[in-house]
Amino acid sequence: MQIQFSDRSFQYGDGIFSTIRICHGEPQLWSLHWQRLTDSMDRLGFSAPGEEVVLSQVRAAISAPNQVLKVLISRGQGVRGYGTLGISEAEIYCWTAPMPDYSTMRQRGVTLGLASMQLSQQPLLAGIKHCSRLETVLLKREAEQSRYDDLLVCDQHDFLIEASAANLLVWHQQQWWTPDLQQAGVAGVMRQLLLHQELVSVQALPVSLLSEVSTLALCNALMGIVPVSAFAGRALAIAPAVALQRQVDELLQEV
Numbered sequence: 048m049q050i051q052f053s054d055r056s057f058q059y060g061d062g063i064f065s066t067i068r069i070c071h072g073e074p075q076l077w078s079l080h081w082q083r084l085t086d087s088m089d090r091l092g093f094s095a096p097g098e099e100v101v102l103s104q105v106r107a108a109i110s111a112p113n114q115v116l117k118v119l120i121s122r123g124q125g126v127r128g129y130g131t132l133g134i135s136e137a138e139i140y141c142w143t144a145p146m147p148d149y150s151t152m153r154q155r156g157v158t159l160g161l162a163s164m165q166l167s168q169q170p171l172l173a174g175i176k177h178c179s180r181l182e183t184v185l186l187k188r189e190a191e192q193s194r195y196d197d198l199l200v201c202d203q204h205d206f207l208i209e210a211s212a213a214n215l216l217v218w219h220q221q222q223w224w225t226p227d228l229q230q231a232g233v234a235g236v237m238r239q240l241l242l243h244q245e246l247v248s249v250q251a252l253p254v255s256l257l258s259e260v261s262t263l264a265l266c267n268a269l270m271g272i273v274p275v276s277a278f279a280g281r282a283l284a285i286a287p288a289v290a291l292q293r294q295v296d297e298l299l300q301e302v
Contacts, residue, residue: 054138056121059129060179063087064119065236067105068146068269072112074105076268076302079236079243084120087175088137093122096137108141115144115269119178149270153292156276156285157196157265159210161254162189166202166231174234187211197265199257199278202231207252210265213273214238216247218262218287223247237266237295244298246291264288271295 056062065084068075081098088095105118121138122131166182190198190211197210207226209215214235217224225247228234241247257263261284263275272295274288 050121050138050140051124053124053126054121055123055125055134056119056138056178058125060177061091062119062121062178063091063093064117064176064178066268067116067118069109069111069114069116069143072109074102074109074116075299076236076240077102077105079239080118080268083176083234083236083239084118087177088120090171090175091122091177092131093120093137094135096120096139101139104139104141108143110143111145113146115146117142117144121178147269149273152196152273153270156274156283156288158194158277159263159265159275160193160195160198160279161257162186162198162200164189164200165205166200166208168202168204168230170230173230173232174228176233183211201254205254206230207254207256208232213265213267213270215252216241216264216266216272216288216291217252217256217260218264219256219260223264223287223291224250224252227251235266236268237271240298241266241295246294262287264291266295271299 050057065080067080108116119140123134123136123138125134164185186200199210199215200208202208207215209232215226223246225238227249263278263283265273272292274285275283276285277283
């Protein structure tokens with residue numbers, strides 16, 4: 048796999064990607080990954096390849112029964128400049144990595160703080176896992192320099208959005224909520240599964256709500272549901288998160 052200098056994803060971040068868990072040699076939750084990819088390509092105006100084309104390259108890249116696979120779809124090759132005229136064919140790139148061991152954090156939970164940086168609001172890009180990820184790089188850098196395992200980040204109006212590489216789940220009033228991502232953030236595949244199964248509901252969540260809640264969790268397609276053991280040094284209850292984790296694990300076995 049070699050990316051040309053003229054590739055739009057390399058030049059401008061003009062591409063999208065999805066990080067997939069390979070389980071028993073199969074791409075887990077493929078239908079949800081593909082749904083997000085197609086929705087993203089439609090919103091960005093890509094000349095989209097068909098599902099069979101992409102899935103065949105995904106399958107060809109699988110090299111172990113259990114691993115991580117990233118599929119990246121670039122708008123394609125372009126001449127110099129930002130314009131998109133004359134770009135007729137998307138480029139597909141796939142590569143794999145070993146599956147990380149999330150067992151400890153899934154059992155014990157993670158500690159979170161609140162990032163000082165805030166995400167900009169851009170509804171045209173909100174929800175899309177695009178390749179222009181400098182905000183996320185800055186967030187991860189701040190998290191690495193903190194005393195926490197990860198940081199939650201808000202938008203510019205102090206509404207909770209996500210963590211550096213996971214969606215946020217908030218247990219409040221005896222039910223699970225996840226932030227509204229119509230203005231910023233990445234709509235993760237695990238989050239989408241929870242919404243489809245009506246296990247969580249979407250709500251705009253102000254950062255001030257954190258002082259009222261006793262349970263938080265994170266989720267993504269690789270680690271599933273991870274409890275939050277403490278936020279900003281305050282211990283949290285993990286029992287509701289563990290119960291959700293077990294429920295989702297059983298659901299994934301059925302899927």
